[in-house]
Amino acid sequence: MTEKQVNPTLRAALEYGPIILFFVAYTFLKDRSFMVGGTEYSGFVAVTAMFIPVLALATLAMWKLTGHLSKMQIVTLVLVIGFGGMSIWFNDxxxxxxxxxxxxxxxxxxxxxxxxxxxxxxxxxxxxxxxxxxxxxxxxxxxxxxxxxxxxxxxxxxxxxxxxxxxxxxxxxxxxxxxxxxxxxxxxxxxxxxxxxxxxxx
Incomplete structure (x- = not known):
């Protein structure tokens, strides 16, 4: 199955947008803490919780547009969900x-x-x-x-x-x-x- 061509600007936005958003969100929230279910989370952990679905949606959008995902994109998403999820679960x-x-x-x-x-x-x-x-x-x-x-x-x-x-x-x-x-x-x-x-x- 051949990969469909995507507008280069849109591709760059999907590939680099999530990490840029992570950086911007961290810049604004790094000194804040958030209380959820009686547990206090740092700004970093809160931004991590935001980053996971954003990356997942960007990866899904790339797959829908191109009909293809590289092994690197798949592995990256799996590890982000795994390690990001552990950071949230253990608040670490x-x-x-x-x-x-x-x-x-x-x-x-x-x-x-x-x-x-x-x-x-x-x-x-x-x-x-x-x-x-x-x-x-x-x-x-x-x-x-x-x-x-x-x-x-x-x-x-x-x-x-x-x-x-x-x-x-x-x-x-x-x-x-x-x-x-x-x-x-x-x-x-x-x-x-x-x-x-x-x-x-x-």
């Missing part, structure tokens, strides 16, 4: 802060397992977006697995040793910028191992 923000660590460790582990088997799971997911020779896919997969591992370590260091404000800034801006920077630094690899689809089809 630490569970939600662990979520990026679990996501990146999972992705690094999956890519690493594929490499041990002599294959690139990344190629199966991104082949249409990045036409590369097999050697290029193997190199990129190894680099991305190590990058995900580094992000997991960075997340653990930041949430355990820094303030919640610092972690929210890292999650909202640091992680997306790090991902963008990673792929920008792979320009040499794309140039060396890129394939000309038009030429191969002629």
């Amino acid at each position: 923000e630490r569970f939600f802060k662990m979520k990026p660590t679990m996501i990146y460790l999972l992705f690094a582990g999956i890519l690493g397992f594929g490499l041990l088997r002599g294959t690139s799971y990344l190629e199966a997911v991104m082949d249409r977006a990045l036409p590369l020779e097999r050697a290029g896919w193997m190199i990129l997969t190894k680099r991305l697995a190590l990058f995900f591992l580094a992000l997991a370590i960075a997340n653990e260091v930041i949430w355990r040793s820094m303030s919640t404000d610092a972690w929210v800034n890292f999650k909202t801006f640091g992680l997306p910028l790090a991902m963008f920077a990673f792929f920008m630094t792979q320009a040499g690899l794309f140039k060396r191992y890129g394939t000309d689809e038009d030429a191969s089809e002629s």
Whole structure:
């Protein structure tokens, strides 16, 4: 089943809107507390409770519009519901802060397992977006697995040793910028191992 094309602005809004909304809500509510059912919840936990349905709705909307969800989107939603739900249930923000660590460790582990088997799971997911020779896919997969591992370590260091404000800034801006920077630094690899689809089809 082919993925339907969606307006790029709408796609960006669905992909990045929930995390931006999380940041804005946290900025306004971080110093407040909320009493629900006799239990007092911090602003962070309250914003987490808001973020879960917003992300779920955005993911559902993406699926309705495109008819497709990537494995990364599905795993992210499941872990947000799981770790976010534990933060709310136990009234402990630490569970939600662990979520990026679990996501990146999972992705690094999956890519690493594929490499041990002599294959690139990344190629199966991104082949249409990045036409590369097999050697290029193997190199990129190894680099991305190590990058995900580094992000997991960075997340653990930041949430355990820094303030919640610092972690929210890292999650909202640091992680997306790090991902963008990673792929920008792979320009040499794309140039060396890129394939000309038009030429191969002629």
